[in-house]
Structures are given as C-alpha cells and as structure tokens.
Amino acid sequence: MRIGLIARDPGHPVLAAAAELLVRRGCEVEVVPPGGAVGEPAEVYLLKARTPQALSLARELERRGAVVVNSAAATELCQDRVRMAELARGAGLPFAATVAAGRLAELAPPSHPFVVKSRHSRRHDLVARVDGAARLRELVEHWGEEEVVTQPYLPGSGWDQKLWVVDGRVFAARRRSELSPDDGEPGMAGGWEPPAGTAALALRVGEVFGLDVYGVDLLDGAAEPVIVDVNAFPGVRGRPGAPEALAGLALRMAAERGRVWAGRGRWAGRGRWAGRGRWAGWGR
Known part of the structure; x- marks a missing residue:
C-alpha cells in the first residue's frame, strides 16, 4: 500500500x-x-x-x-473566511458574524471595538482587535492592501478553545487568544477536556465542511459556543x-x-x- x-x-x-x-x-x-x-x-x-x-x-x-x-475543494474553502462563515451559518453552526470589508485601507469601520482578519486564511495573516481610529491607522500602515473581513468583538476569557479532529477523534487544549495582550502568560494550557456538547459541535463541523482532519477554534468564556475559525489539516502538536x-x-x-x-x-x-x-x- x-x-x-x-x-x-x-x-x-x-x-x-x-x-x-x-x-x-x-x-x-x-x-x-x-x-x-x-x-x-x-x-x-x-x-x-x-x-x-x-x-x-x-x-x-x-x-x-x-x-x-x-479534498482540494474542502481545503480551499477553509482559506476563504467569507465562504467559511456563509457555509457554517447556513448549516446552523454558531459561527461569528463575518462581513467582507474589501481592502483594509478602504474599510468603513463598524462600531468599536471590532475584530479585523485577513479574508484569506494563511500563516502569519492579519488577526487584530481594533479599539479605535489610532489602532486602525496603525494596521493600515502595514496591511493597507489586504483584503479583510470584520467580526464583532466578543468578550471572553482571553483564551481560545482549540479542538482538533482526526477521523472522528477529538483532541483539545486551550490557547491564548491572538486578540489578547502579551502579558507573559504561557501560550498553551493543557488538561482541558471539552464537554460532550462541544465535542459534538466539533464533529458536526467536519460533516458540514467535508473534512477528516481539521481544527475548530471556539471563543472561551462565552455563554454559548461561538466558532471563530475552522482550519483544514492543522498541526495537532503535542496531542x-x-x-x-x-x-x-x-x-x-x-x-x-x-x-x-x-x-x-x-x-x-x-x-x-x-x-x-x-x-x-x-x-x-
């Protein structure tokens, strides 16, 4: 073989x-x-x-x-955050509201604070919280031509719930959110066991997106689950x-x-x- x-x-x-x-x-x-x-x-x-x-x-x-x-199609879909959100929300998954906003330099900001992300997911892409006009100007200096999406800023614990699924088996950890300030806290915390409902939600994502190896990021500390990202074939390190x-x-x-x-x-x-x-x- x-x-x-x-x-x-x-x-x-x-x-x-x-x-x-x-x-x-x-x-x-x-x-x-x-x-x-x-x-x-x-x-x-x-x-x-x-x-x-x-x-x-x-x-x-x-x-x-x-x-x-x-598959190539499923992998490519997970690189476009607009398509990703449309598919997830259309299937009834609790995905964060996501709006295509064009080039960052031309962004008409929604109410502060908000989250801005590269439309096309990749390593070292743009993911940032915008609290005011000064922060937005700072980002435009470096990312002005970037195609972006916006999402509402949802308060949480400062951590993300990371779930990885490989052939129906769920692995999990908690990781410092990219939107949290760098305060010296370790980036990854171990020993987290997702509730049965959260694990079931992660498995449902695979059914909707046609994925067998994938990651699901959930906002930690929210009253109800909120999916903020889906990744095709993540690293799953240390699990x-x-x-x-x-x-x-x-x-x-x-x-x-x-x-x-x-x-x-x-x-x-x-x-x-x-x-x-x-x-x-x-x-x-």
Whole structure:
C-alpha cells in the first residue's frame, strides 16, 4: 500500500510519527513537495500543504483517481473566511458574524471595538482587535492592501478553545487568544477536556465542511459556543494519540479504496525514511 504526503515540512512531528507508524504496518510512504510531480498515484494522499501549488497538485491527483485527505475543494474553502462563515451559518453552526470589508485601507469601520482578519486564511495573516481610529491607522500602515473581513468583538476569557479532529477523534487544549495582550502568560494550557456538547459541535463541523482532519477554534468564556475559525489539516502538536489517529485514517481510506497492500516499509519517491525515526531529507 502506498500513502503520499503533500507537505512542505515532512519532518513535522505529527506527520513524521504517523509516517513511522504506517511504515511499520508495511506501507510505502512517499513525500511529494507542493510543486512536485507524481507518476503513478498512490492510493491515498494526506494534504498538509495549502499553497496554490499544493491545491493544484491535489486536484490533479483526484482527477486521476487518488483519494486526497482533505479534498482540494474542502481545503480551499477553509482559506476563504467569507465562504467559511456563509457555509457554517447556513448549516446552523454558531459561527461569528463575518462581513467582507474589501481592502483594509478602504474599510468603513463598524462600531468599536471590532475584530479585523485577513479574508484569506494563511500563516502569519492579519488577526487584530481594533479599539479605535489610532489602532486602525496603525494596521493600515502595514496591511493597507489586504483584503479583510470584520467580526464583532466578543468578550471572553482571553483564551481560545482549540479542538482538533482526526477521523472522528477529538483532541483539545486551550490557547491564548491572538486578540489578547502579551502579558507573559504561557501560550498553551493543557488538561482541558471539552464537554460532550462541544465535542459534538466539533464533529458536526467536519460533516458540514467535508473534512477528516481539521481544527475548530471556539471563543472561551462565552455563554454559548461561538466558532471563530475552522482550519483544514492543522498541526495537532503535542496531542497524544494524534499520530495514531492520522495513520489509522490513511489506512482506512486506502482500504476503502479497495487496493491490495504493498511495500516493504520504506520511504520512496521524493523523500525517504531512513530507519528508526530519522528523517533522511529530500531524495534525489
């Protein structure tokens, strides 16, 4: 059985651990960089990268009959915060009210305070609380051409509830909100067990968005659950059991595709696994 990883960083802890587990199960694991080429497709690909090149590759693999987790369409949808909010609210999910606002430099501010975010979700994008005109001018200096959305500022505890779902298994933690002041508090708190209703809400998000590996951010401290973001294939770092769940998902998807297992427990293609959990780099 062949499993492919479309990833910029195949050494990511969760990916690397899942790959090791798959190798032990006799799978051949191939690493494909986002702009790479593929010969005969593998049975299943895990789409960790979200660049335009990665999405284009995923669509081509789907066209050729491979299973891609998450699909290119579902992954792309989660990059557009307007489409994300429309889908969620249309399905009855408690998603924060989100308004497309055009370029930040042309923003007609709603009542203060409010939250402004990049319309297109990506690493190091814009997420900020705006308390007044001075703060908005400061943001415009650096982000004036950015396409943004606005959301009402909802008071909370200063933390976000982070839920990650891998093949129906829910992992959780609490993390300092990006909107909270930097007061020296640790960024991640452990030991949080979501209530059954919150876990059920996270699972419902996957059904609505067509995702198998995803994250859901909820405002902490609100009287009722409020979803503030959905992420396709997040890192899920430091969550015991996450690599096992990811490896199990890949195996299940491949088995459902009806292919015969193959391989001798080695990495092949553009990257390779060099025994006992050591990453050997990009191949030739």
